[in-house]
Amino acid sequence: MLDLIKRTRSYRRFDNSRKLDVKFMSELIDAARLAQSAANAQPLRYVTVCGEEMCAKIYPELRWAGRLKDWDGPAESERPVAYVAVYADTQAPAVANPVVDSGISMQNMCLYAMEKGVGSCMIGNCMKKEINALLGIGERYNLLWVVAFGYPVENVVLTECTGDVAYYRDAEGNHFVPKYKSEDVLLGSL
Ligand SMILES: Cc1cc2nc3c(=O)[nH]c(=O)nc-3n(C[C@H](O)[C@H](O)[C@H](O)COP(=O)(O)O)c2cc1C
Missing domain, CATH: 3.40.109.10 (NADH Oxidase)
Incomplete structure (x- = not known):
């Protein structure tokens, strides 16, 4: 899944x-x-x-x-x-x-x-x-x-977000989508 x-x-x-x-x-x-x-x-x-x-x-x-x-x-x-x-x-x-x-x-x-x-x-x-x-x-x-x-x-690639959330393409047309890491979005884990 x-x-x-x-x-x-x-x-x-x-x-x-x-x-x-x-x-x-x-x-x-x-x-x-x-x-x-x-x-x-x-x-x-x-x-x-x-x-x-x-x-x-x-x-x-x-x-x-x-x-x-x-x-x-x-x-x-x-x-x-x-x-x-x-x-x-x-x-x-x-x-x-x-x-x-x-x-x-x-x-x-x-x-x-x-x-x-x-x-x-x-x-x-x-x-x-x-x-x-x-x-x-x-x-x-x-x-x-x-x-x-x-x-x-098209090739869509997930990347690790290092600040900028903007998606972008490279010269070959690959489409990159930055996503926050788990530790960036997890406020707590009790
Ligand atoms: C509620 C919603 C509205 C969106 N509207 C547009 C839109 O108008 N045009 C478009 O190209 N993409 C639209 N998107 C796609 C987002 O840009 C896309 O989800 C985001 O770039 C992250 O890429 P991912 O879906 O591959 O994770 C929309 C996505 C959502 C969830």
């Missing part, structure tokens, strides 16, 4: 010729809907997209790797082949905690996908109004995140 967690990185370059089908998308939604939920209120709703045409329309509404200033996002042949839009139902009961719930449900999807060799990237920086219009979702539902999926074609 720890190995799967280590491999479940944010991937931003995919093999666009390897598509994902409706069955896989419904498996992702199973992984999402079975997640823990505050008060079991289950306030989240989803839209899946794996059709080529709609994927092409969603892509320009997403913002990739804000820290990589000289990179405009994946080339056409490396774009995601599927998306899951994660919504909060504004009519959910007050005890619901959609933001926390969505983190858990997205991680369930990402772990499930990675176990099948499919990479993912959670995206919060996106054009919500435009995406709602494309997906035909009205005001009752609040778009929280979009998760992108596809078979990765």
Whole structure:
């Protein structure tokens, strides 16, 4: 399991010729809907997209790797082949905690996908109004995140964080992600 967690990185370059089908998308939604939920209120709703045409329309509404200033996002042949839009139902009961719930449900999807060799990237920086219009979702539902999926074609490497948390790439395009060490994040161990 720890190995799967280590491999479940944010991937931003995919093999666009390897598509994902409706069955896989419904498996992702199973992984999402079975997640823990505050008060079991289950306030989240989803839209899946794996059709080529709609994927092409969603892509320009997403913002990739804000820290990589000289990179405009994946080339056409490396774009995601599927998306899951994660919504909060504004009519959910007050005890619901959609933001926390969505983190858990997205991680369930990402772990499930990675176990099948499919990479993912959670995206919060996106054009919500435009995406709602494309997906035909009205005001009752609040778009929280979009998760992108596809078979990765990039090498993502975990490194030890020595102060700067910014991810970076080397000249060969390897993507490095600095993570704090256990002793940096552990306030106590009694
Ligand atoms: C809530 C959330 C929102 C994110 N939004 C974006 C985004 O808008 N664009 C993007 O390229 N990456 C986004 N990411 C991916 C992070 O940049 C990524 O998790 C971070 O660089 C660490 O890399 P790792 O996921 O491989 O550990 C997001 C991640 C999370 C958890």
